[in-house]
Amino acid sequence: MTGTSHNWSQRLVNWARMKSPWITIFNSGGCNACDIEILACLIPRFDIERFGILAKGSPRHADILIVTGPATLKQATRLRRVWEQMPEPKYVIAMGACGAGGGVFHGLYHVSESVDAIIPVDVFVAGCPPRPDEVINAVVTCLGLLAEDIAHGGKGWRQKKVVEHPDTMPHGEVQV
Amino acid sequence: MTDPLTEDVVAGTMSTFGTVEHVRKNRFRITTTPDQIRDAVKTVHAALSCDRLVTISTADTRQAFELHYHFTGQHRTLVTVTIAIPRDAPELPTMSDLLLPAGIYERQIHDLFGIVFTGHPDLARILLNEDWPENEHPLRKDWKPDGKTFYGGTPPEGR
Numbered sequence: 434m435t436g437t438s439h440n441w442s443q444r445l446v447n448w449a450r451m452k453s454p455w456i457t458i459f460n461s462g463g464c465n466a467c468d469i470e471i472l473a474c475l476i477p478r479f480d481i482e483r484f485g486i487l488a489k490g491s492p493r494h495a496d497i498l499i500v501t502g503p504a505t506l507k508q509a510t511r512l513r514r515v516w517e518q519m520p521e522p523k524y525v526i527a528m529g530a531c532g533a534g535g536g537v538f539h540g541l542y543h544v545s546e547s548v549d550a551i552i553p554v555d556v557f558v559a560g561c562p563p564r565p566d567e568v569i570n571a572v573v574t575c576l577g578l579l580a581e582d583i584a585h586g587g588k589g590w591r592q593k594k595v596v597e598h599p600d601t602m603p604h605g606e607v608q609v
Numbered sequence: 610m611t612d613p614l615t616e617d618v619v620a621g622t623m624s625t626f627g628t629v630e631h632v633r634k635n636r637f638r639i640t641t642t643p644d645q646i647r648d649a650v651k652t653v654h655a656a657l658s659c660d661r662l663v664t665i666s667t668a669d670t671r672q673a674f675e676l677h678y679h680f681t682g683q684h685r686t687l688v689t690v691t692i693a694i695p696r697d698a699p700e701l702p703t704m705s706d707l708l709l710p711a712g713i714y715e716r717q718i719h720d721l722f723g724i725v726f727t728g729h730p731d732l733a734r735i736l737l738n739e740d741w742p743e744n745e746h747p748l749r750k751d752w753k754p755d756g757k758t759f760y761g762g763t764p765p766e767g768r
Contacts, residue, residue: 507738509762542747542754545762564698 447583450496450522453485453578455494457519459547461512462538463502466562467528471499474565486572493520497575499568500554503531503538504545516552522582524575527554527570530561539560614657614686622656623649626690638689647702650678658682665704665714667722669750674699674724678711682715683690696723703729720750738762 527548530536538544620629626649627641661681668675673693680688703726705712715726716735723746740761
């Protein structure tokens with residue numbers, strides 16, 4: 434492992450995390466196409482379990498949260514609660530065009546701007562829906578981020594600095 | 610009664626409530642007034658043996674709100690009872706005591722169009738998020754989201 438300051442038990446935990454990331458799937462109001470693509474990851478054709486990627490039922494067991502669909506305002510509270518239940522270090526994959534910016538639901542009265550407006554997203558996957566191999570690639574990208582985060586000792590090194598612009602507030606709300 | 614309803618049967622039963630149109634094969638539309646809607650629904654239910662409420666659809670025509678009560682039954686004929694209510698005073702007697710599932714549709718219509726169903730046991734919010742502001746009805750044609758109002762969802766904090 435890259436980190437040298439960790440003790441042996443921490444190194445063991447990190448090794449296990451890198452070898453077997455556990456994912457959980459949360460549909461925040463999508464059309465289920467992304468969910469079907471994730472199911473395609475689990476069936477024998479793609480079979481992500483041979484890479485050690487396990488789909489878990491509870492967010493308390495998971496390292497990576499895959500959010501499918503746009504975040505509706507009703508699901509926003511639930512999505513936030515699911516994300517808060519996950520133990521650190523946790524990573525979020527926003528799947529599809531909807532997760533990135535609303536997709537075809539963009540601008541509707543009940544849809545928030547993006548998943549990123551509710552929980553911090555680490556990886557966006559493009560596509561409507563993305564192919565299963567792109568989902569696997571996103572999980573592997575999260576593992577790369579995990580390795581770098583261990584080396585840097587936290588997630589702080591890749592957080593953007595919040596620029597206070599006089600006209601706009603951070604999340605697109607217009608200041609009066 | 611498994612044969613489709615004929616125009617004579619529907620017109621004979623429902624013509625007291627308003628105009629009866631044979632819109633399509635197996636499809637009838639009865640245009641009535643809000644005062645008579647409860648009696649019309651009772652008659653459709655009992656005399657035409659339409660024991661199933663398919664849905665209540667609502668349209669905003671900018672002059673009025675149109676409500677369409679779609680019924681069907683063993684005869685597999687779709688009978689629609691249509692009324693129009695004024696936009697400035699959208700009030701209507703509830704149908705939930707006659708037809709139990711109508712209560713759920715009425716809650717949705719109350720959410721999205723702001724139509725008040727008098728006598729409904731609990732017109733609580735069902736479709737919109739819990740922190741949606743009061744007196745905002747997004748499916749009305751004149752509704753526009755303004756940038757200042759907070760329409761719900763968790764505010765991002767502790768990122």
